[in-house]
Amino acid sequence: MNHDAYDDNYIRSILNNVKSIAMVGASPVNVRPSYFAFKYLAQRGYDMIPVNPGHVGKELMGKPFVASLADIDRPIDMIDIFRNSSHIMPVVEEALKLSPPPKVIWMQLGARDDAAAEKAEAAGLKVVMNRCPKIEYGRLSSEISWMGVNSRTLSSKRAPIPTQGMRLSLNRTSFSGGQTAASDRAAKNKTETT
Amino acid sequence: MTDRLPGFSTLAVHAGAQPDPTTGARATPIYQTTSFVFNDADHAASLFGLQAFGNIYTRIGNPTNAVLEERVAALEGGTAALAVASGHAAQLVVLQQLLKPGDEIIAARKLYGGSINQFTHAFKAFGWNVAWADPDEIESFERAVTPHTKAIFIESIANPAGSITDIEAIAAVARKAGVPLIVDNTLASPYLIKPIDHGADIVVHSLTKFLGGHGNSLGGIIVDAGTFDWSKDNKYPMLSEPRPEYHGIRIQETFGNFAFAIACRVLGLRDLGPALSPFNAFMILTGIETLPLRMQKHCDNAKAVAEFLSTHSAVSAVNYAGLPGDRYNALQRKYAPKGAGAVFTFSLKGGYDAGVNLVSNLKLFSHLANVGDTRSLVIHPASTTHSQLDDAAKVKSGAAPEVVRLSIGIEDKEDLIADLDQALRA
Structure with missing residues (x-):
């Protein structure tokens, strides 16, 4: 898997197939990116579980916080990790001990740990790094186009009427294949120039 | 299966x-x-708090x-964009995200005259300083870098003479200085040049010109x-620091690689207010659908007209990068191989009076202060836009008394050449 540039179909298949998502590092503070993403994904119909030992006893969008992945009482399809790159490996190791293990490890924008990714992929999991599922969902459904964002998709079909909480169709034609994203070039340039 | 990458014309439509x-x-x-109705109070709060994507008010966004x-x-191959009321508004909103009073931008000396005015006078009143550099001498950009420099600003194809800027060389200066490169791509349009492919971090346009293309909006x-990376060294607090307007959100942390466009929308457009009318957006969108066809015709006509003028007995010089002997021809072949654009200048042997006469004798060319219309346009800068300058200043700004600027339209080139020929003889 090329973790510098994902094919849209790879991201699309993950977002279409997972049903339950444990968000490690979810915050109840409503200006944190994890809060935004949690709320958005819950409204799109995903079964969201907030994981944060600092907030056990509280709820996020009506879902009780759990202290660790091991405390979740049902199988989890995807782990969305809202932690710095240096805290990824222990989460992945914990995820691989679950029975059944999750299908997908997703690391948030800015987070990347290639060794942890390799370990998860060796165990048959799919891995996404340095992306936000809210942004990717919004992009592939074109909902994010309301913000002037280049969705890198085209469609000549009438869009479903976008009401709150409804799952928009991800079934649009991508035109980048993830190959040309300026952000990917930026990530590359950054390591060259800093 | 990997999806196929559509071509420029498909994207334009x-x-x-x-x-x-x-x-x-x-x-x-x-x-x-x-305005747009909210589903409920929570939806409204989510939209105002930037937690949900959606429409609130046309000053902030419109479908x-x-x-x-x-x-x-x-x-352009960017991650996101923000439309505003004019090219000038775009420049204002961009720089508001980057500069505080006392900060500086380095700008190419060869710019649209309106931009020179905006930077020299209006922005100076905000405490934003400009250092001018010569796009024909890359070292002048390096020399202008100071600890207060926050951005470099250039035009891809520069006013008034259609000269071509070495974008990659100036992008290297910007990278070394740790500041973004802003490229005004108005005269090229993305059909001729895509500045992001050459290292631009931000592209601005006057949509009024070739993108809209019809001189109507x-x-x-x-x-x-x-x-x-706006958060690297806290030089750009609008993007990297918690924003009090939004309860402490950090724009780059929240929006990743389209954070700058979001900052322009929710901090710039929202608070400064230069919103684009949806009607104008519709007119410009319709224009963009034919951009590839029009732009090629503009370039082909301009080359034919430039070739005609370069052999005319009343003409002393033609500045068009598409001509083989032009000083910018090598840069044109590198950056804009499909054509050198449609705006260029030429000089008349008869000086100031010949310029005035030519403009009054033309029958198809319209005498006005715009470029990038379907119609061919002409202006004699020395007697109009630059008439307040003394002769030395006119020469320095490329508006010497004998200089005429053309913006070639998409009419039949034979008719344009015939019109110029009769006006030059009259």
């Missing part, structure tokens, strides 16, 4: 525009409304404008390349 969800309308509807934004972002746009 389709990018951003899906049939309307409620009516099935295939052309993009004009959402001529100030017609959003189609235009996505289309230009796709054509003002507009401007800002394209975010998604290439700059």
Whole structure:
């Protein structure tokens, strides 16, 4: 898997197939990116579980916080990790001990740990790094186009009427294949120039 | 299966525009409304808090404008865009995100005269200083870098003479200085040059010119390349620091590689107010659908006219990068191989009076202060836009008394040449 540039179909298949998502590092503070993403994904119909030992006893969008992945009482399809790159490996190791293990490890924008990714992929999991599922969902459904964002998709079909909480169709034609994203070039340039 | 990468012309017609969800309308509807109803109080709070994507008020965003934004972002290869009321508004909104009083930008000396005025006078009153550099001498940009420098600003094809800028060389200076490169791509349009491919971090346009293309609607746009790390050294607090306007959100942390476009929208457009009318957005979108066809015709006509003028007995010089002997011809072949654009200048042997006579004798060319129209346009800068300058200043700014500027339209080139020929003989 090329973790510098994902094919849209790879991201699309993950977002279409997972049903339950444990968000490690979810915050109840409503200006944190994890809060935004949690709320958005819950409204799109995903079964969201907030994981944060600092907030056990509280709820996020009506879902009780759990202290660790091991405390979740049902199988989890995807782990969305809202932690710095240096805290990824222990989460992945914990995820691989679950029975059944999750299908997908997703690391948030800015987070990347290639060794942890390799370990998860060796165990048959799919891995996404340095992306936000809210942004990717919004992009592939074109909902994010309301913000002037280049969705890198085209469609000549009438869009479903976008009401709150409804799952928009991800079934649009991508035109980048993830190959040309300026952000990917930026990530590359950054390591060259800093 | 990897999806196929569509070509420029396909994107020019389709990018951003899906049939309307409620009516099935295939052309993009004009959402001529100030405001949008909320589903409920929580939805409203989510939108105001930037937690959800959606429409609130047309000063912040509008569905017609959003189609235009996505289309230009796709054509330029950026991550996102923001449409505003004019090219000048685009420059204001961009620099508001980057500069505090006492900060500086380095700008190419060869710019649209309106930009020179805006930077020299209006922005100076905000405490934003400009250091001028010569795009024909890259070292002058390096020498101008100071600890207060926050951005470098150039035009890809520069006013008034259609000279071509070495974008990659100046992008290297910007990278070394740790500041973003802003490129005004108005005269090239993304059909001729895509500055992001050459290292630009931000692209701005006057949509009024070739993108709209018909001389009927003002507009401007800002394209975010998604290439700059705004949080690296806290030089850009609008993007890297918690924003009090939004309860402490950090824009780059929250929006990743399209953070600059979001900052321009929610901090710039929201608070400064230069919103684009949805009607203008519709007119410009319609224009963009034919951009590749028009731009090629503009360039082909301009080359034919430049070749004609270069052999004319009344003409002493032609500045057109598409001519083999031109000093910018090598840069044109590198950056804009499909054509050198449609705006250029030439000099008359008869001086100031010959310039005035030519303008009054032309029958097809319109005498006005715009470029990038379907119609061919002419202006004699020394007697109009630059008439307040003394002769030495006119020469320095490329508006010497004998200089005439043309913006070649998409008429039949034979008719344009015949009109110039009769006017030069008259």
